[in-house]
Amino acid sequence: MKKLDPKNLSAQLHYRAAGNPPGTLPSSAISNCFPGLEFDFRNVWRRIFVGIEMHEADNYVMKVDRGLEHLLHRRLLRVDGHPLVVPVMGPQRPGSAPIQLTNSANPDGITFMEWSNALAEVLHAKAGKKVRCEFTKEESPLPAGIPTDKKKLVVADLEVRHFFARGPQGQLAVIAEELAQPGELTQGLCSPWQNDYRECACYYWAASRPDYVSVEQGPQGTSIGINWMQKERGPEVPQQYILDNRSDSRLVSYDDLFRHWQESLHFQIEGRDSVSVPLPEGDGEPPA
């Protein structure tokens, strides 16, 4: 038996399993509206409406159930009166007033508001109920604004799923099973992990992890220690600070991360770098 087994909801919500870093708690994880390192939270919104499947980060209808074919590849513009898109405003040239910013890829000059904020009120008040959903009438590969002409809209009353699983006593501290199929919450992680680990100069993706450890102050006021991007991180490694430089072969490269992030970065298990076993060639390829 584990030393502790959380039983009630407050214990489940705040429990950090032995060996897990602080960032594995929902309250400290970077995964609210961006893909984090733990899972890509955005995927929970794909099936928030019964009958259609949305893009995880866009108001675009990816799939529909039978009978709702007229909604396929449309854009969902408004839910229960709440708009999902807003105009993008900004200055076009120095000194000029802000205007709506359009371009050929975004002719209406709008942007989709991220799901968790856009739907918060609807989810709070209408979960389990049908709500009025307004879509573009035509297929809309490009972002689309809300037309003033109602004839350009198509309306469907769709049920909003409950976000949390429910038992006889009410909500559980668990995301409802209907919202995400096994594997979906993590399947999109490869892209941010592989690229953004290196790409993001402020180490955003690693921000809730220590990025510079075993630090010692040198006599000149400089420090030595282990930069998390160093390939060699063992105690025998010469103590110095290797400045982040994508061409320095002592640090992991983009290529290393794309090809074998799990061996380059290691999982942290019980506070230590774990030795990962490389997968046989071919098995690690993402599905096409």
Add this chain to the structure above:
Amino acid sequence: MSGPDAAQARRLFALSLPHVPDVHLYQTQVGQHLLVVNGSRLFDVDAEASDALDRARRDHDGAEVRRLLEALGVSEAPFIDDTPVQSPPVRALSLAVAQKCNLGCTYCYAQQGDFGGPARNMPLQTALDAVDLLLRDAGRGERVNLSFLGGEPLFNRAVIRAATERAVEGARAKGVSLTLSLTTNGTLLTEDDAAFLEEHGFAVTVSLDGLQETHDRLRAFKGGQGSFAKVMAHVAPLLARQRQMQVTARVTVTPRNLELRQTLDAFVEQGFHAVGFSPMLSSPTGRDEMGHAELELMLEQMVDCGQEFERRLIAGRRYPFSNMVNAMRELHKGTHRPYPCGAGAGYLGVSASGELAACHRFVGDEEGAMGDLVTGVDRERQARWLTERHVHRQEPCRSCWARYLCGGGCHHEVIQRGRPACDYIRGWLHYCLEAYSRLSQARPDYFGLPPASG
């Protein structure tokens, strides 16, 4: 009663003693369990960790307990700090629509209904103003509760109905979710009331202190005649009609009606939606108050009722013993709060003449005065109240493991009499914790948990 034996109660008194403020430990046939007081978090715990914590708490070694909690990974920053709630919006009002009563219950906090003043009804305009105050700052989707109390509120039926209609309309217009409640002695209920209360989905609480003989002894008309037969006859149409409406029996437990199990079973049989018990801890005259010996007997009876709840739940049958239903729900959520209730915060009482009070019990009492309907909530008095009543300011609550479950006890009773029931409250909570651990193993579906493995 099953007999004078109170072995269960004495066992619970001993096991629930307060040792250290941060944890409580308990054991059932399914294993050892830990309550981490911060956040009301419940864990199953292995024998080694449980023994170490138990040694430390019996030594009253708070530092060692904290060290062990840290090693177990459950030493988060306090979920509840010393900061009182700041200017909470009004979310629930109870209207003393009639400060008069036809019963002469000796223990009544309202002193037979008039709160020690002249008997009076709340004027219609006062009730409507109260409804407006309740809805004023409530936004779309927010929940508010309007309740009618007294005295006996049905002495002012017309005002109840008018205020209800106003609240329903106002809530609908603003998209506010409204719940309605009525607490009555049942003697004045009519068929017509039943239809009205059902239409609006009222939560109706009927004060009933036992079966005929007992009830009549405790809750007689002012002339001395028993009220039981009349109450039951008048409640029958409500019981028959309840769909939206929920009719609950509330039993005030005094030294003269300690037959809880018998009372519970009889009222469940009658068709009440729920039956709940509350000990009489403070009466204006001191009469019928419960002392330690009576609370011991009450706890024994409460546990008897609780065990029947467990048996029936495991067998898949309903047993609406509301103290237990509520305790299981709150323990499962891990409710932790710095106050026993919303009194003086989001919940206020309104007197017949429009004064605001910390709750329905403080009507006409300077101690809990909170402004009036004309000038609004007295935020200064409210802030002082919320600062002083915070459980971190209460003794001996600050060092008690049960403080975030109990919240320090009913403000009115504590101010009037102090805290004579701490052993009882801890004993009952200890039993509820045990029952939660047993039931979450035996009937995880009741709590919506996945079935236990292994």
